[in-house]
Amino acid sequence: MGKERFLNFQDPEKNHERVLKILQIAESSPRIRYFLRKIFAYQDPKLEVDLFGLHFTNPVGLAAGFDKNCQVPKALASFGFGHIEVGTVTPLSQEGNPRPRIWKLVEDRAVINWMGMPNVGVEEFTRNLNEVAERDFILGINIGKSEVTSLEDASTDYKVLFKKTHSYGDYIAINVSSPNTPELRRLQRKEFLLDLIKEIKRSGELTPILLKIDPDLSYSQIDDILTIALNCKIDGIIATNTTVSRENLKSKNRNKPGGLSGVPLRNKSTEIIRYLYRQTKASLPIIGVGGIFNAEDALEKIKAGASLVQVYTGFVFDPLKGPFVAKSINKELSKVLETEKARSIGELVGRE
Numbered sequence: 606m607g608k609e610r611f612l613n614f615q616d617p618e619k620n621h622e623r624v625l626k627i628l629q630i631a632e633s634s635p636r637i638r639y640f641l642r643k644i645f646a647y648q649d650p651k652l653e654v655d656l657f658g659l660h661f662t663n664p665v666g667l668a669a670g671f672d673k674n675c676q677v678p679k680a681l682a683s684f685g686f687g688h689i690e691v692g693t694v695t696p697l698s699q700e701g702n703p704r705p706r707i708w709k710l711v712e713d714r715a716v717i718n719w720m721g722m723p724n725v726g727v728e729e730f731t732r733n734l735n736e737v738a739e740r741d742f743i744l745g746i747n748i749g750k751s752e753v754t755s756l757e758d759a760s761t762d763y764k765v766l767f768k769k770t771h772s773y774g775d776y777i778a779i780n781v782s783s784p785n786t787p788e789l790r791r792l793q794r795k796e797f798l799l800d801l802i803k804e805i806k807r808s809g810e811l812t813p814i815l816l817k818i819d820p821d822l823s824y825s826q827i828d829d830i831l832t833i834a835l836n837c838k839i840d841g842i843i844a845t846n847t848t849v850s851r852e853n854l855k856s857k858n859r860n861k862p863g864g865l866s867g868v869p870l871r872n873k874s875t876e877i878i879r880y881l882y883r884q885t886k887a888s889l890p891i892i893g894v895g896g897i898f899n900a901e902d903a904l905e906k907i908k909a910g911a912s913l914v915q916v917y918t919g920f921v922f923d924p925l926k927g928p929f930v931a932k933s934i935n936k937e938l939s940k941v942l943e944t945e946k947a948r949s950i951g952e953l954v955g956r957e
């Protein structure tokens with residue numbers, strides 16, 4: 606029993622659930638959040654970013670998947686993030702894949718997850734969204750099709766999700782890039798993507814729509830996506846989700862199934878950001894995500910073309926340093942702006 610408890614303690618998902626429970630206390634206490642901000646947040650007006658008609662207090666956000674059910678966004682924002690992306694939410698509640706389904710790759714500073722989008726479903730999710738109506742940070746909502754929905758019917762799922770959630774969030778992220786829902790990534794192909802986006806756009810609502818893409822696409826597939834994104838006036842691209850590739854890994858968990866995040870993903874996602882930025886001649890805003898642990902990593906993505914960045918693995922990997930990740934990135938970026946004599950982050954975007 607003792608050993609079992611110890612192993613449970615080691616399970617990253619169990620740890621995650623414990624952390625969510627603690628964050629729930631902060632979620633309902635403005636006083637605790639105030640103190641968390643004092644410890645973990647860093648402010649500098651030069652870090653503010655205006656994008657998609659939204660005002661971000663700093664360029665560092667928390668990526669989708671940490672707060673899948675929108676239970677603790679206020680608590681998370683008090684760790685100094687300028688935006689929090691909640692979800693992925695699907696129309697129906699779903700269990701996801703059997704556990705264990707998250708593995709830490711300690712030596713590689715990486716995580717493999719095979720979650721399969723477990724979440725409470727959009728009805729309960731919108732009740733949670735209602736609790737965050739008043740907020741001082743940007744809230745993104747990441748949406749995905751149910752695992753039981755066929756690719757042919759997927760556009761209906763996204764349309765319904767958009768309709769039910771858009772008025773609660775500042776932007777909507779369309780997830781067609783998680784590797785753990787069978788065939789989901791095929792929705793990035795032009796024959797599906799065009800319909801899907803048209804269907805969502807038909808509502809005529811003005812909430813910004815961002816498309817989250819995977820890092821395993823070929824450049825010609827990215828070109829197809831860009832053609833559609835520009836023609837349909839998508840507001841931005843989130844690059845990237847986790848990768849299915851497994852190159853040069855050392856850790857014993859390297860052959861687990863699912864999507865790989867963290868350091869081994871870093872260069873791959875930066876290359877995609879650089880390509881997107883150049884191909885679109887900077888006309889399509891990019892949120893850069895993949896392997897960011899510190900300011901140097903964030904700056905690399907900004908200089909490759911990202912207007913904002915997001916972190917996931919860097920926030921959870923090291924329990925001591927992780928909670929300070931937004932603060933340390935923002936603090937360092939502030940210094941970089943000073944030394945490069947730039948007035949805003951915007952001046953550094955794409956400046957390689």
Ligand SMILES: Cc1cc2nc3c(=O)[nH]c(=O)nc-3n(C[C@H](O)[C@H](O)[C@H](O)COP(=O)(O)O)c2cc1C
Nearest residue numbers: 668669670693718845846866867895896916917918
């Ligand atoms: C445990 C885990 C769960 C995730 N869940 C989602 C998700 O539900 N939706 C999504 O779009 N991305 C999800 N992601 C991907 C992250 O949002 C991010 O794109 C990816 O991890 C790369 O960033 P990182 O290297 O900073 O972690 C998840 C990542 C991890 C590690």
